[in-house]
Amino acid sequence: MIVVGELINASRKKIGQAIMDKDAEYIRSVARSQYEAGADYIDVNAGIFVEEEADYIKWLVEVVQQEVDAPCSIDSPSPAAIEAALTMHRGTPMINSISLEKERYETLMPIVAGTDFKVVALCMSDEGMPETVDDRLEIADKLVNGLLRNNVDIDNIYVDPLVQPISTNKDFGTGFLNSVEQIIKRFEGVHTMCGLSNISFGLPNRQFLNQLFAVMAISKGLDGLIINPLDRRMMANMIAAEALAGRDQYCANYLQGFRQGLFDI
Amino acid sequence: MIEQGVVESAGQCLIKGSKEEAVSLARQVIDGGADPVELMNLAFIPAINEVGDRFGRGQLFLPELITAADAMKAVTDVVNEVLSATTTVRSNKGTILIATVKGDVHDIGKCIVTSLLQANGFRVHDIGRDIDTEKIVEQAVQHDVDIIGTSALLTTTMPRQKELEELLKAKGLREKFKTMVGGAPVTPRWAQRIGADAYAEDAQDGVRKAEQLLAIAVS
Secondary structure (H helix, E strand, O other), X not given: OEEEEOOOEOOOHHHHHHHHOOOHHHHHHHHHHHHHOOOOEEEEEOHHHHHHHXXXXXXXXXXXXXXXXXXXXXXOOOHHHHHHHHHHOOOOOEEEEEEOOHXXXXXXXXXXXXXXXXXXXXXXXXXXXXXXXXXXXXXXXXXXXXXXXXXXXXXXXXXXXXXXXXXOOOOHHHHHHHHHHHHHHHOOOOEEEEEXXXXXXOOOOHHHHHHHHHHHHHHHOOOEEEEOOOOHHHHHHHHHHHHHOXXXXXXXXXXXXXXXXOOOO | OOOHHHHHHHHHHHHHOOHHHHHHHHHHHHHOOOOHHHHHHHHHHHHHXXXXXXXXXXXXXHHHHHHHHHHHHHHHHHHHHHXXXXXXXXXXXXXXXXXXXXXXXXXXXXXXXXXXXXXXXXXXXXXXXXXXXXXXXXXXXXXXXXXXXXXXXXXXXXHHHHHHHHHHHHOOOHHXXXXXXXXXXXXXXXXXXHOOOEXXXXXXXXXXXXXXXXXXXXX
């Protein structure tokens, strides 16, 4: 299981403000707390700034990696921003994300081709957002095969089947879950990951729904999550769910988590 | 004259999201001789505003807002049908063109905005999602709208809202329309920076801002 800490995102007000104020101290503290809570990658996003995005995301990478010894998930659809971030990045980054949208696909593919980067492949195309399992599989097929042709190892591909809100269509949850199952069956060795918060958009008690949905997705084989790692119940659920889903040999992670007090919530 | 009981029932139908009950109530009241315009102004419009307010306060949730807006649309259709038969002209607060910008396929929020604007007496041309800036301007001219509202849900598509401002200026049309922007990554700062006339936080705010832009006294 790979955990990407999602908190350093400029669309969150405090982060956006900290970026404008060049408040490195605050960014560092958010990076540190996510890292200590178990994030494998620290997501950095400066998307709301549009014109200054490349400069700001580069600065975020620098500040985050001064504080923690973890790779970043470079969260942008813009090749200019990703390239700027890469000039500063140490280690092997995650690129979040490529999609089948023509412009995004064509401009990002050369950046990831032949690299060891982890690549999130988002199931979205110029035809819009996929609604059914078949829509998602069709996009995933083109993305995965495109990445393989460009010498990206299957073990570095994380397909994101795209979570959509159940508040607008009751079948969006099962559509996602069944897609995870089908994608890992069809492309042996590929990973799946997602952000969760869309699932509960427009509903109360969002955190509770997000936590449960993570467990349901893990049971289908999902092995990457873009989440708030400071959500202790989410992290505990995730470790327990992996053990219950048969992906924790000798329950070693579960027991380690127990000894670290992760289940004392 | 609309009885207080009808006002309350209208509210309950919308809050429950019951399209059938809302339509049957509307038909019943109109068949009973009430003025359809009054029925809208005194019962259903305050009711949908109440739904919008409660949604804004976190007491009602998105599926409830969607079903309420759906019920409201059905009632509006009934009323319009009666009105077109009796040739009374329905009050129109103003005409608004709504679109999600080019490259952006999100439309949940935009459709909610459209429903609430219609429910509040605006004439709305929702021309869809992933719409070219040129086409937005073209359609705005063609429908002779008062306001152009654009939605952008991605940081990558926000620049299209700026492009719209520039295209309007280049064509000498900027003074002809008011512009309103919205969408998750859009901020008041962005609106101000690109020179849009208003920023709307959500659908209810969109109605408020549209009324302000057209200087309509809010009841």
